[in-house]
Amino acid sequence: MSSLFPHALPLAAAAPSTPLGPFEDSAVTWTTWVTLMGFVGLTALALVSVGPVARRIGPDTLGAVTARLSRVAVVLGVLAGPAVLTDLAHGASDSGGYDYGAAWNSLYDGSNGGRLLGLEVTLVLVGAALVAPLTVRKVAAGPARAWLLGAGLGAGSVALGTTKFPDAVPDDWGRTSFETVMWMLHLIGGSLWLGGLAGLALLALRGAVAPADRGEFWAPVIRRFSVAAMSCVAAISLSGLFLYWEHVDGPSQLFTTMYGRVLGVKILIFGALLLLGAFNQFWLHPRVDALRATGDERPLRTILVRDFPVVITVEALLGMTVLFVAPFLHGSARNQAFQASAAKHSAVSLDDLPKIPAKEVSASTWVWGTSETLAVIAVMIVGYWASGVLARRRTAAATAVTTTDPGDLITA
Structure with missing residues (x-):
C-alpha cells in the first residue's frame, strides 16, 4: 500500500522515544x-x-x-x-560544544532568568x-x-535556591x-545530608582530631x-512524594516510561542510603555511645577507623550517584505515557503531540498529603527515640560489665 501512495500520511505515528540524553550533558550538570x-x-x-562539640573540647580541635x-x-x-558557566555554555551551543561567550552574556541580561543565573554564580563565589x-586555623578558632x-x-x-526559583510571574501563585x-x-x-556525610568522611581521616579527643x-x-x-531524610521524602504525585500516575509508569525507570533507579539508590542510615542509627551510634561511656578508647578507635569511615564514605558515594542519575529525569512520566498513547491514534508529528495538563489539586490531595507528612514525621521521631533508648541500654550494659579485656565491650 505504501508503494502505491508514497505521500499518504500514516494512520498512526510511532510511539515517541524519550532517550536519556547525552552522557556529557548529565556529567556537566552533575558537576x-x-x-x-x-x-x-x-x-x-x-x-x-x-562546631559546638569541638568548641567544648578546645580551640585546637575547633580550629583543626x-x-x-x-x-x-x-x-x-x-x-x-565555572561549573555553572560550563553548564550554561553547553546548553547555549548549537553544535554541542561550549559557547562561553553566550553563557557569560546570559548573566544579568535584563531578564528574570538572567538575574537568577547571575545571582547563582555571584552568591556561591561570595559564599566561598x-x-x-x-x-x-587561628581564624577558624576565633x-x-x-x-x-x-x-x-x-x-x-x-545560590542553590535560584536553580528552582520561578523566572516568570506565575499564573497560580499558590x-x-x-x-x-x-x-x-x-x-x-x-545538601545537608550528603554534604554532611562527605564532611564526616573528611574528618575521619588522620590529622583532624587528636587521638586523645576522639572519644569526646x-x-x-x-x-x-x-x-x-533524619530531618533531611524527612524533607527529602516529603518533597519526593509530592514530585512523584506531580509527575507519575501510578507505579506502573515506573516501568513503562523512561522517566519512571530513571526515577526507579533513583528510588533504589535512595533506599540503599536509608538502609545504611538505619545501620548507623541503630547499630553504630549506640555502640559508640556505650564505648565512650566506659572510657574505653581502644575499641572506640577500632570502630571509628574500621566501620564508621567506610559506611559514611559509601553513603557519600551513593549520594553522588543519586545526583548523577537526577539529570536524566527529563519531562514527566505522565506526559510520556500520554504522548505514547496519543501517537498510536494520531498522524501528528512527534514534536506536535499534545501534552497532558498538570494534575488538579483536590480535597483528597490535601488529605493524603497531610497524612503522609504526619506519617513521615512520626517515623522519624520514633526512629530517633528508639535509637536513643537502644544507646542508653547498651551504655548501661557496658558500664555494668566487669572484664579484663576491653575488646569484649564491642559485643556488650
Missing part, C-alpha cells in the same frame, strides 16, 4: 550540583554539628576541624562558578569568599567563625509557591548529625 550542594552541606556541618571543612568548601564554592578566612560560616551558608543556600518550597526542601535537605568528639558529633540527617 554543578555536586559543587553547589557540597558547599552548602560542608558549611552547615561545620556550623551546626561539628573547621579549617579542614572550610578548605574543601572553598574549593567547591570556587569551582561552582566569606568562608575563605576560616581555612586558617570569634568570627560562626558569623562567617552563617553568612557563607546563607549565600550558598540562596501552586508555584508550594512547588518552589518542595524543591527547596529537596535540594537543601539533600565523635559520639556527640554523630548524634548531632543524626538529628540533622
Whole structure:
C-alpha cells in the first residue's frame, strides 16, 4: 500500500522515544550540583554539628576541624562558578560544544532568568569568599567563625535556591509557591545530608582530631548529625512524594516510561542510603555511645577507623550517584505515557503531540498529603527515640560489665 501512495500520511505515528540524553550533558550538570550542594552541606556541618562539640573540647580541635571543612568548601564554592558557566555554555551551543561567550552574556541580561543565573554564580563565589578566612586555623578558632560560616551558608543556600526559583510571574501563585518550597526542601535537605556525610568522611581521616579527643568528639558529633540527617531524610521524602504525585500516575509508569525507570533507579539508590542510615542509627551510634561511656578508647578507635569511615564514605558515594542519575529525569512520566498513547491514534508529528495538563489539586490531595507528612514525621521521631533508648541500654550494659579485656565491650 505504501508503494502505491508514497505521500499518504500514516494512520498512526510511532510511539515517541524519550532517550536519556547525552552522557556529557548529565556529567556537566552533575558537576554543578555536586559543587553547589557540597558547599552548602560542608558549611552547615561545620556550623551546626561539628562546631559546638569541638568548641567544648578546645580551640585546637575547633580550629583543626573547621579549617579542614572550610578548605574543601572553598574549593567547591570556587569551582561552582565555572561549573555553572560550563553548564550554561553547553546548553547555549548549537553544535554541542561550549559557547562561553553566550553563557557569560546570559548573566544579568535584563531578564528574570538572567538575574537568577547571575545571582547563582555571584552568591556561591561570595559564599566561598566569606568562608575563605576560616581555612586558617587561628581564624577558624576565633570569634568570627560562626558569623562567617552563617553568612557563607546563607549565600550558598540562596545560590542553590535560584536553580528552582520561578523566572516568570506565575499564573497560580499558590501552586508555584508550594512547588518552589518542595524543591527547596529537596535540594537543601539533600545538601545537608550528603554534604554532611562527605564532611564526616573528611574528618575521619588522620590529622583532624587528636587521638586523645576522639572519644569526646565523635559520639556527640554523630548524634548531632543524626538529628540533622533524619530531618533531611524527612524533607527529602516529603518533597519526593509530592514530585512523584506531580509527575507519575501510578507505579506502573515506573516501568513503562523512561522517566519512571530513571526515577526507579533513583528510588533504589535512595533506599540503599536509608538502609545504611538505619545501620548507623541503630547499630553504630549506640555502640559508640556505650564505648565512650566506659572510657574505653581502644575499641572506640577500632570502630571509628574500621566501620564508621567506610559506611559514611559509601553513603557519600551513593549520594553522588543519586545526583548523577537526577539529570536524566527529563519531562514527566505522565506526559510520556500520554504522548505514547496519543501517537498510536494520531498522524501528528512527534514534536506536535499534545501534552497532558498538570494534575488538579483536590480535597483528597490535601488529605493524603497531610497524612503522609504526619506519617513521615512520626517515623522519624520514633526512629530517633528508639535509637536513643537502644544507646542508653547498651551504655548501661557496658558500664555494668566487669572484664579484663576491653575488646569484649564491642559485643556488650
